[in-house]
Amino acid sequence: MTLKMQGGLSAAALGERLGTSGEAARQQLVRLAEEGLVEPQSVPAGVGRPTQVWSLTAAAQARFPDTHAALTVQLLDIVRSHLGDAALDAIIAAREADTRRAYLAATANAATLKDRVAALTELRSAEGYMAAWTEQPDGSLLLIENHCPICAAATACQNFCRAEIDVFRSVLGPGVDVERQDHIVSGGRRCTYSIKATDHVSA
Known part of the structure; x- marks a missing residue:
């Protein structure tokens, strides 16, 4: 639901919104990725390594109400x-x-x-x-x-x-x-x- 409402987020940002650690959020994201529900994308983050941002897949989008x-x-x-x-x-x-x-x-x-x-x-x-x-x-x-x-x-x-x-x-x-x-x-x-x-x- 957080990814649906907020769009792509890093594991650290997602963990902060959920009141947990970035590592705990990352572990959940990996599990969801194995189920085909989320996918990562590397985005430039200025100086240093790109940031990995997670977004919902079409399969995850289909789980939300559709009238x-x-x-x-x-x-x-x-x-x-x-x-x-x-x-x-x-x-x-x-x-x-x-x-x-x-x-x-x-x-x-x-x-x-x-x-x-x-x-x-x-x-x-x-x-x-x-x-x-x-x-x-x-x-x-x-x-x-x-x-x-x-x-x-x-x-x-x-x-x-x-x-x-x-x-x-x-x-x-x-x-x-x-x-x-x-x-x-x-x-x-x-x-x-x-x-x-x-x-x-x-x-």
């Missing part, structure tokens, strides 16, 4: 109540179109279905879905998303989920059946999608 989910739901409710369902559908359609274009461009060189699923998995992981994929005993593929970074929005309006699976179907191409099996919004631990080639599609 973006509540804000998202509030904005969706405002759009729906003031502009109507048609306006909300237009927003979702625009997001869907943008996502489809980006995904199609990123998977353009994927020759096989497995290649496309692998590329799609990388895209989703980069967006925070903690995605993975496996090949099932029957030859089908399973796309797994262990986290949903838009869960609040999807809960408020499940057209977001409908749009996502439509994008998957577009990216994976004709002759491919994509069906959602598990659904976080419906109470599942994760979202999973069964992917099967129904025509003569190269696996």
